[in-house]
Amino acid sequence: MSQDPQQVIEAQRQDWNRVAAGWEKWDEMFDRSMAFLNHRLIADARLRQGQQVLDLGSGTGYPALLAAQVVRPQGQVVGIDLADDMLAAARRKAARLGLSNVEFRTGDVTTLPFPSGSFDAVTSRFCLMFLPEIPKAVAEIARVLKPGGHLAAAVWSAPEKNPYLRIPMDVIKQLIELPPPDPQAPGIFRLAKSGDLMGMIQQAGLSSLSEEEFVADVQLTSGREYFSSLMEIAAPIQNLFAKLSPSQQAEAEKRIVQSVEQYRRGEAVSLPIAARFVAAVKPT
Numbered sequence: 395m396s397q398d399p400q401q402v403i404e405a406q407r408q409d410w411n412r413v414a415a416g417w418e419k420w421d422e423m424f425d426r427s428m429a430f431l432n433h434r435l436i437a438d439a440r441l442r443q444g445q446q447v448l449d450l451g452s453g454t455g456y457p458a459l460l461a462a463q464v465v466r467p468q469g470q471v472v473g474i475d476l477a478d479d480m481l482a483a484a485r486r487k488a489a490r491l492g493l494s495n496v497e498f499r500t501g502d503v504t505t506l507p508f509p510s511g512s513f514d515a516v517t518s519r520f521c522l523m524f525l526p527e528i529p530k531a532v533a534e535i536a537r538v539l540k541p542g543g544h545l546a547a548a549v550w551s552a553p554e555k556n557p558y559l560r561i562p563m564d565v566i567k568q569l570i571e572l573p574p575p576d577p578q579a580p581g582i583f584r585l586a587k588s589g590d591l592m593g594m595i596q597q598a599g600l601s602s603l604s605e606e607e608f609v610a611d612v613q614l615t616s617g618r619e620y621f622s623s624l625m626e627i628a629a630p631i632q633n634l635f636a637k638l639s640p641s642q643q644a645e646a647e648k649r650i651v652q653s654v655e656q657y658r659r660g661e662a663v664s665l666p667i668a669a670r671f672v673a674a675v676k677p678t
Contacts, residue, residue, distance in 0.1 A: 451521025
C-alpha cells in the first residue's frame with residue numbers, strides 16, 4: 395500500500411530539519427565542490443537581470459542565492475523548502491552575502507502559493523525525486539511560469555554512475571538485508587532513468603525540452619572527510635545507517651572509508667557523480 399503523500403512530506407520535513415546543522419557545518423566545502431551544478435541550472439534557466447525566479451527545494455540556499463546575484467537589483471528570488479531549519483541557514487547566508495532580493499519560505503512545492511504566471515523562471519536542484527506526487531508538482535511549475543518562462547531542474551542519474559551516493563548503500567547492503575526499493579516511491583534515484591522527468595514535464599504542457607546527463611566528480615581530502623560529511627547531511631543514508639547495530643555501524647564506517655580511498659588521486663579523493671539536467675519552456 396502506498397503511503398499517504400502528507401505522511402511522506404511530514405517524514406521528509408523531519409529528516410531534513412534533523413540534518414540542517416550538518417549542512418551548515420559543511421556548507422563551504424559543498425558550495426565549493428558543487429558550484430558547477432548551480433551555475434549550470436542558472437544557465438539553463440536563462441536568468442538575467444530583473445527577472446522573478448522561484449527555486450524549489452532550496453535547502454540551505456543554492457541555487458537561489460546565485461540566482462539572486464544574477465537578477466539583482468530589480469529581480470527577486472523566492473526559495474521554498476519543507477525544512478525551516480535548512481532555510482534558516484539560507485537566510486543567514488543571504489544576510490552575509492548582502493542579498494536583500496531573496497526570500498525563503500517554508501512550504502510544499504506541490505501546492506505553490508502563487509498566482510498563475512508569476513515567475514520568469516523556476517529552478518530545482520535535487521528536489522523533485524523526493525516528492526510523493528511529482529506530476530502534481532510539475533503541473534504547479536507550469537502554472538506559475540509566465541509564457542516563455544524557463545524551467546531548469548537537476549536530479550540524480552543512475553546509481554552505478556554515482557559512487558558518491560552508491561558506496562554507503564552498497565556497504566550497508568553487505569551487512570543487512572534491505573528490501574528492493576520501490577521504483578515509484580520517493581527517493582534519491584526516483585528520476586534517474588532517461589525520459590522519466592521529461593515525460594512528466596511534457597505532460598504538463600511545457601515544450602522545447604532538453605535532457606543531458608552531466609558527469610563530474612566531487613573532490614574531498616579523504617575517505618574520512620567523506621564519511622563524516624555524508625553522515626551529517628544525507629538524511630536518506632542516515633535512515634539506512636540507523637538500521638545497523640553499533641558493531642555493524644563500526645564495520646560499515648571502516649568499509650565506506652576504504653572504498654572511498656580507492657578513488658584517491660594524489661592529495662584528493664575524486665568521487666564520480668552523474669546528474670540529469672532537464673530544461674523546458676512554457677509556450678507563449
